[in-house]
Amino acid sequence: MPIFQNSNQLREIALKKLPVRFSARSLAKTDAELISACRRGDEAAWNELVDRYQRLIFTVPRRAGLSEEQSADILQEVFLTLFEKLDEIQQPEKIRSWIVTAAKFKTWGAVRCEKGFYTPETEEEMEAEMANLPDTLPLADAVLIELEEQHLIRAALMEMEERCRKIISMIYLQDSAATYAEVAREIGVGETSISPLRARCLKKLAKILEK
């Protein structure tokens, strides 16, 4: 779809303004390696790519207020477009930015359609409209960059040893916030050990993110 041709440029501008503060280099297989494997017909690499990005993509339309069904449709559209453009992607190492921009464009298209907004006729018009979205909107760059950072933290957590992953996830992730006592029971140590363990695990997490 021509709509994405210049989106990298748009994203670059946004990233310069608000740089993502973590790198993805610590991931077990880099995005570029996965894209390259997909191009060679490696289905397992595609599945890994879907697993890696489904949550981030799904979150973009959800944050913009779209329903779960609409957001699932956008997720599927983004992956379909990605598959169709696998061989055309010039900078596979920047696929995360491409994915987020694609999700943003498709979300904005769905929001605009729902509200009966004017539909830009050309790609340039669409990009100009996207670039001028006020920062207060749910799809503002600052919000998207934060979503990317949260995605990177989740990915880094997956790289940690199981005990650390459990401690950090249970204490800090919203969907599983637990007390020290609950964490201690879960991993089989005394409650007083949790605080130093938590500190060490956080340090390891920060190290992975800074790689």
Place this chain on the structure above:
Amino acid sequence: MNLMSKNNDQATNEIIRLMQTDKSVDAPADAIHWSKNIFRARAAEPKKSVLEKVLAVLQMDLSPNRAAFGERSASASQARQMLFQVGENALDIRIAKTEKAFDLHGQILGEGFANCTVKLGEFETTANELGEFKLAKIPSGNYNLSVQKDEKEIVIEDLELK
């Protein structure tokens, strides 16, 4: 604000804040499943051929022992010589009869066909950098000759070896 410029405590606090405000959830399982299946479903579809196939047009056909116009008869070849034109390329073919079969020498002239694949019916060879090729000991018969490089194929239909 760059995380790298923060001290350790600030960086850790920022990571904690991001985790605590992370409201994301997994996409529905069926949407994930559908997205994964794109790869298998599409990969199984036969790819459309983008091969550009063009038929060569015969420009000159010289029988054995017959000199070309303007040449001395002494210089006439023992082989049948044919010249085909295809756009900016030309295909020069010489067919020599041996005891029991035919040897076919040829050259594709013009750009884009160095080291091309040459097929004569079920016989196949690869041209050199100059586009020259040879197919030896071909039984008599009628063949389609194809010269292919990348997405371009030149075809001569019903080439008679007799």
